Amino acid sequence: MATGAQFGGPPPTPPAGDAGNNFLSSLLDVPLDAEGAKRVNEGAQQFKALAEGGGFAINEAGFQHYQKVCDTFINGYDDMRNDLYILGHAAQMGGSDYANQVANFNVKVAAGDPESLVPNLELLSDGFKKVREALEIARKNYRETEDAHSQTFAKLRGSE
Structure with a gap:
């Protein structure tokens, strides 16, 4: 079953139980461009659907590790929001045509279109929130599975 829970071209069909691991292990191996940001966001949506469908479980230690990765990105992005807002406005670089062209180019690179920095950082942030x-x-x-197994073993022990 191909889940798309990893990046870099069409996803291979992972062995049962590996789709979540494949996605998590490739989470930070994405270039910061429009396509990379899109892949993270789409992979995160699929990863969340996989978990919602019961196709992925994680123990507490794994959760803590990946939670830290997600929170580091999310908190860092939230801290940068004001700086990113500033990048979306033309800097005062002088009155010449060239100075205005440079200032406008900088705005376009930062926030001027879907290929620019700010929209892609927003897409990445959204993806990390979905992963979280x-x-x-x-x-x-994982906890529900462990509880079910514990109850089954308790019943088995009680019937001996």
């Missing part, structure tokens, strides 16, 4: 939500669900899946 998926991890919460996957941790819940």
Whole structure:
């Protein structure tokens, strides 16, 4: 079953139980461009759907590790928001045509179109938030599975 939960071209069909691991291991191996940001966001959506469907579970230690990665990006992005807002406005570089062209070019690179820095950072931030939500669900899946196994073993021990 191809889940698309990893990056870099069409996803291969992962062995059962590996789709979540493949996505997580490739989470930070994405270039910061429009296509990379799109792949992270789409992969995060699929990763969350995988967890919601019970196709991925994670123990507490794994959750803590990946949560830290997600929170580092999300918090760093939130801290940069004001600086990014400033980049979206033309700097005062003088009154010449060339100075205005440079200032306008800088705005375009920062926030002027879907290929620019700010929209792609927003897309990445959204993706990391979805991954974070998926991890919460996957941790819940793991706990529920562990609880079910514990109850089964308790019943088996009680019937001996």
